[in-house]
Amino acid sequence: MTRDGGRVRAREAFTPRRLRRSAWRRPGSGTVTLATPAVLIGALLVGAPLLLVIAYSFLSRASGGVGVDTPFTFDAWRRLVFEEDFQGELVFAPQYLQALWRSVWMAALTTFIAVVVAVPTAVWIATRTPRVRALLLLAVTIPFWTNTLIRTYAWMIMLNDQGVVNNTLRMLGLPPTALYPSVFATFIGLVYVFVPFMILPVYTSAMKFDYRLAEAAYDLGATRGRVVRRILLPSLRPGILAGSILVFIPCLGAFVQPTLLGGSKVDLIGTIIQRQFRDSMNWPFGAAISVALLCVTMMALLVFALGAKRLAAQGQRASLV
Amino acid sequence: MMTTLTRDPLSIRGLTKEFAAPEGATFRALDGIDLDIVPGEFFVMLGPSGCGKTTLLRAIAGLEQPTAGEIWLGETRIDGLPPYRRRVNTVFQSYALFPHLTVRQNVAFGLEMEGRSPRSPDVRARVDEMLDLVRLTSVANRKPGQLSGGQQQRVALARSLAKQPEVLLLDEPLSALDLKLRRSMQTELKRIQVESGVTFVFVTHDQEEAMSMGDRIAVFDQGKIAQLGEPRDLYERPASRFVAAFIGEMNFVDAVAGPGGIRTSGGVSLPADALSQDTPPVGEHLLLGVRPEHFRVAADGAFAGRLVACEFLGADVRLCVQVGPDERVWARVSASYDGPTRPGSSISLAPQPGRVKVVPK
Numbered sequence: 001m002t003r004d005g006g007r008v009r010a011r012e013a014f015t016p017r018r019l020r021r022s023a024w025r026r027p028g029s030g031t032v033t034l035a036t037p038a039v040l041i042g043a044l045l046v047g048a049p050l051l052l053v054i055a056y057s058f059l060s061r062a063s064g065g066v067g068v069d070t071p072f073t074f075d076a077w078r079r080l081v082f083e084e085d086f087q088g089e090l091v092f093a094p095q096y097l098q099a100l101w102r103s104v105w106m107a108a109l110t111t112f113i114a115v116v117v118a119v120p121t122a123v124w125i126a127t128r129t130p131r132v133r134a135l136l137l138l139a140v141t142i143p144f145w146t147n148t149l150i151r152t153y154a155w156m157i158m159l160n161d162q163g164v165v166n167n168t169l170r171m172l173g174l175p176p177t178a179l180y181p182s183v184f185a186t187f188i189g190l191v192y193v194f195v196p197f198m199i200l201p202v203y204t205s206a207m208k209f210d211y212r213l214a215e216a217a218y219d220l221g222a223t224r225g226r227v228v229r230r231i232l233l234p235s236l237r238p239g240i241l242a243g244s245i246l247v248f249i250p251c252l253g254a255f256v257q258p259t260l261l262g263g264s265k266v267d268l269i270g271t272i273i274q275r276q277f278r279d280s281m282n283w284p285f286g287a288a289i290s291v292a293l294l295c296v297t298m299m300a301l302l303v304f305a306l307g308a309k310r311l312a313a314q315g316q317r318a319s320l321v
Numbered sequence: 322m323m324t325t326l327t328r329d330p331l332s333i334r335g336l337t338k339e340f341a342a343p344e345g346a347t348f349r350a351l352d353g354i355d356l357d358i359v360p361g362e363f364f365v366m367l368g369p370s371g372c373g374k375t376t377l378l379r380a381i382a383g384l385e386q387p388t389a390g391e392i393w394l395g396e397t398r399i400d401g402l403p404p405y406r407r408r409v410n411t412v413f414q415s416y417a418l419f420p421h422l423t424v425r426q427n428v429a430f431g432l433e434m435e436g437r438s439p440r441s442p443d444v445r446a447r448v449d450e451m452l453d454l455v456r457l458t459s460v461a462n463r464k465p466g467q468l469s470g471g472q473q474q475r476v477a478l479a480r481s482l483a484k485q486p487e488v489l490l491l492d493e494p495l496s497a498l499d500l501k502l503r504r505s506m507q508t509e510l511k512r513i514q515v516e517s518g519v520t521f522v523f524v525t526h527d528q529e530e531a532m533s534m535g536d537r538i539a540v541f542d543q544g545k546i547a548q549l550g551e552p553r554d555l556y557e558r559p560a561s562r563f564v565a566a567f568i569g570e571m572n573f574v575d576a577v578a579g580p581g582g583i584r585t586s587g588g589v590s591l592p593a594d595a596l597s598q599d600t601p602p603v604g605e606h607l608l609l610g611v612r613p614e615h616f617r618v619a620a621d622g623a624f625a626g627r628l629v630a631c632e633f634l635g636a637d638v639r640l641c642v643q644v645g646p647d648e649r650v651w652a653r654v655s656a657s658y659d660g661p662t663r664p665g666s667s668i669s670l671a672p673q674p675g676r677v678k679v680v681p682k
Contacts, residue, residue, distance in 0.1 A: 210415070210417070212413060212415050212417045213417050213419060213420075215384055215404075215413070215417065216411070216413055216417035216418075216419075217419075217430070217434075218383075218384070218403070218404040218405060219382055219383075219384070219404050219405075219410055219411045219481075220405075220410065220430055220431035220434055220480065220481070220484065221404075221405040221431055221434035221435060221484065222405060222430075222434045223405060223434075226434060230430075231419060234421045235420075235421065
């Protein structure tokens with residue numbers, strides 16, 4: 001082979017088409033160096049802050065309140081479960097564990113409501129014509145264009161005593177209801193903010209659904225309800241699972257909605273953490289609760305991973321895209 | 322054990338289906354179909370794509386609402402009933418097996434929808450019987466994704482037959498299989514049909530498949546039945562040029578009946594005994610059809626000309642002969658043919674007496 005021919009081939013090797021076919025595209029074929037950017041970003045933006053938070057949780061309060069100080073201590077962790085009574089003895093104080101449990105429960109309920117809202121919506125969108133589908137998907141994502149905080153303020157305005165909801169009730173001659181601040185308002189805020197994260201993955205699953213399966217089920221004697229329960233819903237499981245991760249995990253640590261819409265009535269783990277860093281100025285304790293929340297989150301992820309594994313065994317793939 | 326029921330005939334009366342086409346026009350997929358399907362027969366609906374055969378099948382299944390007409394199953398009018406209230410089941414072209422259920426659960430699905438527990442002994446027995454019928458007992462606990470195309474096909478069949486339908490509708494069920502598997506599945510389907518005694522209505526665009534399996538065949542063309550009959554009927558007495566061309570191979574030749582006999586537009590004079598019917602009145606324009614296998618190579622054959630192609634196919638040899646400026650015919654002769662093979666050689670073909678058909682226009 002001539003030198004010229006060799007150069008031409010080398011140039012061709014980097015056309016997109018060649019690159020796509022080249023050995024690099026095969027999983028596990030790249031060199032370790034190729035992973036450097038990803039490893040760096042991960043270490044800098046995930047690993048380091050995480051280590052920092054864990055380290056903070058074992059340190060003492062700084063004298064001014066901002067930051068942490070030596071000596072090294074387990075005080076913050078002790079405070080998570082115990083408090084000192086008047087005699088200076090440690091007694092079991094479950095208030096923070098209860099808040100943690102309340103957060104898990106609230107996140108679970110929000111996820112459930114999101115599923116109930118998202119499944120019919122997603123299936124409906126998936127069955128429209130491509131044009132309408134694009135418009136509806138845009139409608140689902142439009143809220144992302146505005147800051148979550150501002151959208152939550154909007155709910156405060158709508159739900160307060162002089163808001164649209166109560167004004168409408170008054171116009172209809174019904175007694176106005178104290179909707180805000182309340183647990184109910186918090187739920188509305190959470191579901192409202194997180195439901196698009198459920199709709200999009202369920203929509204992806206619904207798009208993959210083979211509607212001929214529904215026809216086959218009808219043909220075999222299934223009624224509409226049974227087609228939905230026995231054929232459609234099982235096919236949407238990968239989407240529901242992916243959506244549940246996207247809703248449940250951020251919900252677990254949410255603090256904007258409970259603070260703004262729940263007021264002092266809803267004390268969740270997110271609001272407590274935020275309070276430790278701002279109002280109470282107890283960074284080590286805030287860090288300790290954060291790490292505790294992280295553990296709960298990891299357990300939740302583990303449950304989801306097991307679910308995904310079971311689905312994969314049935315030939316269905318759950319992924320976030 | 323197969324339960325034998327007194328089965329009901331399927332009758333279709335004046336069935337019409339129109340679809341809204343773009344630009345506000347309507348497209349008539351079915352145009353006044355009248356059809357009686359005899360209980361226990363293997364009935365084939367044959368036609369090119371878009372001829373309406375699948376629409377008719379879906380109308381019988383209840384997946385498509387006809388614009389006009391009636392469908393009767395015995396004494397019951399079924400065209401207004403939802404699919405789950407018709408004693409008719411479908412095997413879909415895509416099989417449409419439920420991916421999250423095992424083979425056994427797939428087969429039991431229809432019975433479960435009747436409100437029977439999948440664990441009850443009679444449902445289990447029925448499912449076992451079906452799996453045995455389609456010879457899939459060994460893969461009963463696998464998921465459809467783990468099966469081959471032919472196996473999936475048989476699961477779909479077992480799933481539909483488990484419901485003991487009066488009529489089983491099959492929508493091009495073999496089109497996704499390769500040729501070898503197709504052949505063996507054709508034999509298999511025929512065996513299952515005979516063993517189960519269920520009426521099969523089979524849709525296909527493959528005329529060979531239709532001929533090999535059907536007791537009777539309806540050839541569809543543009544929403545109408547072009548011809549209905551037994552395979553031999555359709556082959557030997559095609560009712561139109563469309564049917565003649567669709568079923569098997571046919572050479573078409575334009576001709577005029579003259580005082581001295583029949584002359585084709587290419588100038589070939591046919592012997593008087595060539596026609597399968599009496600000589601038509603003088604002056605009439607005719608369309609003649611000759612099957613390739615009804616030609617033989619003869620020294621004084623009427624269709625004399627130059628050889629265009631000679632193809633050896635194993636069992637026989639195909640010859641293409643140019644007999645006039647715009648007239649070409651294909652012949653099919655036995656593999657022992659030892660005449661000229663080089664293109665350009667002169668050759669003459671003679672139609673077998675009584676084998677040239679006048680095809681209705």
